[in-house]
Amino acid sequence: MRPRGWRDATVRDREVYEFWRCDDPRGSRLVGSSWNHAVTMADGFYKWACDPRRKYADENPIEQRPSRRRTGESGRRRRKGGETGETAADKRPNARRKKVVWLTPEQYRTWRDVGIRGYLPSGVKDQAFRGKRTARNAAYSDLMVRTGLRLEEQSALTLFELPDHDGLSAYYRFWLPEEIAKGGSCRDIYIPDGGLRSVVDYVEIDRAGAVARAQAAGRYEAVEDKLLIEPGTDLVRVGDEWHQVADLDAEERLRLFTRTEHGLEPAALWLAEDGMPLTLHAWKWVFREASRRCRRLGVKIHCHPHALRHSFAVVTLEQLQRAHLESLAQMEAAQRRHYRMIWGDPLDWVRIRLGHASLETTQQYLHTLRELEMQTRLLLVPDLWEHPDxxxxxxxxxxxxxxxxxxxxxxxxxxxxxxxxxx
Incomplete structure (x- = not known):
C-alpha cells in the first residue's frame, strides 16, 4: 500500500501518530504540553493549507471544537463564511504548565540595551555594532513589556489603533479589536507616556523613511489584492461590503493601504526596512538575535516575546497587590467590602489586561509572587549554619x-x- 503524505492525512492517522508519540513505550513519550504545542502548530498549518483559496489539502486531520466565548465578547458571527471560531480539540488534558519565564525591570533594560540597542555591558555604545532599526525594535519591545500584548496582537496593530500623544497624560488608552485579539479577547490597552513617545518617534522618523523609499521604488503599487481605506474615514471595501478597519483580521491588515499626497502608504504600524509590514517570523528573529548578542558578550539573559508578557504580568500584579493590601489595612470591614465592590481584585484586573478567559490562567503568576516573597524572606534568615569557631x-x-x-x-x-x- 502506498504510504500517505500530509495532504492525505486523516483523523485516524492523527490518532495513531498521537499514540506513538505520547503513549507507545517504544515511542518518544512526549509530555502533554509538548504534544499540545505540536497540535497547535499543525492545526494552523492545515487551516492554511485547506483554505479554499489554496486547496493544498482537502481535510484537516485535527478535530475541531467551537472556541470558548470570552467575557465581554459580542458573540456575533464572523463574516468569513458566517462560521464561529474553532480551535483544535485534540489537546491532551494532562499537560503541565511550564515555568513562568520573566525579567525584572533591570534585567529587561540590560537585555534591550545590549541585545537590541547595541551597547556593551559596561553601558558604552559598541562601535562595532552593525544592527539596523534599533529605535523600531526597542520601541516594539518597550511596548510589549509595558502592555502585556501578545506577539500576534501587537504585530497586527495599525496606525488607526495608535492613540494621539499630547504629552499631558501618564497613560494613554486604545482599544484592541476582537479580530486581532486572541480568542476574541478584545480589551482596553494602556500605554505609559514614555512607551507611546518611543512609538511616535519611530513612526515619524524610521517608519516615514521606510515608506518614502518604498514609494520611490513603486513597491506598494505592485501589491496584489490591496485593500484601500476610504479617504477621511476608517472604512474599507472587502468584496462587496464595507467594513471598519477594526473588523479586519491580521492577514487582511497586511494588504491595507491609505492614499496620501505622496502615494500609497501601508496602514500597518510596524514596517521592515523595505517599507513592507513585518511578519511574526521577522520579529521572532529580532528577539533571537538580541539574545545571542547578549550571550556572546557574557550577559546571561535570554528573552523571547512571551517572556515580556510574563514580565508585565508579574511586575504589575506585584505592584497592584502591594497597593491593594496597603489600602485594605487602613479600612474597617464594611469599607473593605465597599472597596472590593468598586475596585475589584488585582488578579482579575491583570486577567483582563492580558486577555485571559479564566482566572485559572492568570493564577500561574501568583506562584511566581510567592517565590519572590520567599526569596525576600530568605535574605532575613541569619547565616548560622557554620559556627565561626x-x-x-x-x-x-x-x-x-x-x-x-x-x-x-x-x-x-x-x-x-x-x-x-x-x-
Missing amino acids: RQYLEEMAKAVEAEECRTIEDAWNEDSFLAEEWA
Missing part, C-alpha cells in the same frame, strides 16, 4: 568519632556554648 567544631566531631558521645545531636544538646548560640 571551626576548631571547636572539629574537636567536637573527633569526640563523636571516638564515641565520647553517641551522636552529633547528643553533642549539640549537651554543649552549653552551642545551646546558648541557638537559644
